[in-house]
Amino acid sequence: xxxxxxxxxxxxxxxxxxxxxxxxxxxxxxxxxxxxxxxxxxxxxxxxxxxxxxxxxxxxxxxxxxxxxxxxxxx
Numbered sequence: 001x002x003x004x005x006x007x008x009x010x011x012x013x014x015x016x017x018x019x020x021x022x023x024x025x026x027x028x029x030x031x032x033x034x035x036x037x038x039x040x041x042x043x044x045x046x047x048x049x050x051x052x053x054x055x056x057x058x059x060x061x062x063x064x065x066x067x068x069x070x071x072x073x074x075x
Contacts, residue, residue: 001025003029004028009027016039017039021041
């Protein structure tokens with residue numbers, strides 16, 4: 001884990017943000033030699049996968065109604 005002084009972090013902030021996003025490695029930011037913050041990648045994960053696709057799929061037909069087409073296996 002890398003450590004940067006606050007003044008050095010301020011000068012390189014945007015580049016360090018890109019680095020953290022690409023590598024996933026956290027960075028500790030210090031002030032007067034003491035750790036004050038951690039820069040880490042943002043990982044948004046839903047609490048459950050159930051309902052994740054809700055309202056994104058549209059059914060435009062009746063799925064239960066029998067179709068009038070005769071299949072080859074029925075001949």
